[in-house]
């Protein structure tokens with residue numbers, strides 16, 4: 001086997017995503033601007049203009065149409081990509097659901113951002129979390145390298161699971177900060193990612209009279225279709241593991257399961273979080289451990305499929321401190337979901353960093369101690 | 384292009400046992416679409432009567448590929464399909480079969496966007512002049528004074544002329560059609576299939592329950608629309624604007640039948656006073672004057 005030179009290059013999170021998309025060679029890309037996502041589709045339009053990427057690049061008049069375009073393309077058997085943030089994701093919401101229930105394997109980058117009012121372009125996770133009930137697979141990158149790797153993996157996972165997949169990256173924190181990353185050589189990507197099968201999810205071709213989506217003669221047809229979506233999510237767990245393992249063999253980079261465990265073996269207290277700020281969380285864990293506190297961290301790499309089997313393991317620890325960069329009237333989303341699978345461990349839900357408020361290593365360092373020290377109620381705001 | 388309908392292929396693309404009402408004008412149009420382009424198209428159908436008339440899954444009464452899509456999305460979904468077909472080397476047309484509500488109201492941004500970027504799509508808007516599927520509510524395409532369930536004393540506003548808007552926007556092919564003139568509609572579909580880019584056909588399609596007339600009279604109502612001058616058959620073909628027969632003769636107001644002939648057989652206009660009928664007649668004339676400017 002010839003050895004392939006791995007290129008190391010400094011890229012922002014958004015450009016890393018754009019490079020991964022380019023290597024996946026989608027047939028159709030739909031683009032609509034919204035901060036902090038925009039530089040992904042700008043970069044892709046450059047690739048297409050320069051002839052480095054042979055995609056049909058469709059500039060649409062709204063995110064609703066962006067999702068509609070990639071939905072149509074995927075139903076016609078094409079590999080299709082779009083990207084959005086915040087209000088853009090909300091604006092496309094009806095088609096987001098339709099895409100999942102059509103089992104159209106679209107890939108979308110969601111660069112997370114606050115929802116207004118007021119207008120605010122900074123990071124928050126409420127936007128991507130609106131995908132949780134839709135049937136989309138949802139991953140959150142921890143760093144720029146993972147944003148790149150997840151985007152490539154997403155095409156394979158989506159097309160084999162016959163489900164759309166969103167790759168989340170934190171607005172500005174990942175999207176606009178530059179990190180040196182390894183770019184997988186194109187030959188390796190070509191080996192990893194087989195050509196798109198045109199008959200997934202249906203063979204939609206002139207002369208083949210297939211009707212998709214008309215009224216059911218029996219509501220149980222629809223009900224079974226929805227149950228199948230649930231089952232596809234359960235099956236996707238093994239698929240994600242296999243795809244990651246295979247990717248690891250080819251590139252030397254793999255991430256394991258839906259949850260990354262950091263120093264949890266001998267821990268009594270575990271921090272749970274998702275996205276870029278987990279790096280700050282890990283640094284805080286190191287500091288706390290240096291002071292003799294047995295703390296670990298569980299980073300949720302995937303929010304969907306719901307990693308129930310992984311999260312149940314949290315019952316082994318005394319205190320589980322869940323950090324949500326989102327808020328709903330019922331509490332933080334991750335906090336609620338973690339609680340839903342635990343019966344023994346004490347769960348404290350810290351709502352921090354919402355609306356783009358800074359929350360760094362010292363934020364984790366202090367609040368973990370407060371939580372362990374019994375200073376917090378069930379849901380605690382740190383603003 | 385001359386041809387006889389009875390000499391067209393006999394294959395049926397709209398099957399018996401479909402769920403349309405008796406006398407549905409839209410279904411006549413769909414049959415003509417099948418005759419013209421049946422083997423070459425995939426249909427994109429947004430929420431509307433057309434989603435229902437297909438009948439119940441796992442069966443379908445439409446013998447063409449159909450993708451049902453959200454109400455406002457059809458023009459953009461069709462764009463995605465046609466781009467995918469091009470990239471994958473698939474021959475055929477993405478054809479939107481959409482109602483007036485989805486086209487002129489909720490989906491108008493997507494329609495206008497597809498026209499502006501000149502997506503390779505044939506968009507047929509069958510116009511039954513209201514939201515029929517949800518029970519006859521007014522749309523932007525409902526004519527002035529018409530009764531609907533949300534305009535109980537008649538609509539106060541004008542009908543949106545979406546075809547003219549798209550012609551002005553510069554779409555390569557825009558035409559009006561009418562189910563009472565299937566040859567004209569057939570020819571326009573064939574023409575649309577020859578032209579790259581965005582093609583729009585505005586198809587007049589009476590709806591007996593929605594307009595309150597006898598289902599046996601669908602074609603009669605449709606023909607009266609042309610003969611009274613209410614509906615004008617025209618075509619805008621890459622910059623050339625022309626009237627199509629028989630509308631060519633009705634440019635002369637004296638040749639038109641009295642508007643009352645059209646109004647009186649439809650229950651939706653039953654409440655109109657003679658004065659209001661005269662007023663509509665003036666508006667019909669004003670529409671002809673507008674069209675005349677394009678003909679110059």
Ligand SMILES: Cc1ncc(C[n+]2csc(CCOP(=O)(O)OP(=O)(O)O)c2C)c(N)n1
Nearest residue numbers: 430431432454482483484485513514515516
């Ligand atoms: C987003 C959304 N809003 C409302 C509806 C309900 N709805 C379904 S069909 C329809 C009316 C369709 O009217 P038109 O496009 O004129 O087609 P027609 O039923 O007259 O054939 C409405 C309002 C829907 N399906 N989706």
Ligand code: SF4
Nearest residue numbers: 403404407432515590
């Ligand atoms: S309500 Fe009107 S448009 Fe709808 S199926 Fe019946 S006749 Fe056709």
Ligand SMILES: [Mg+2]
Nearest residue numbers: 482483513514
């Ligand atoms: Mg209608």
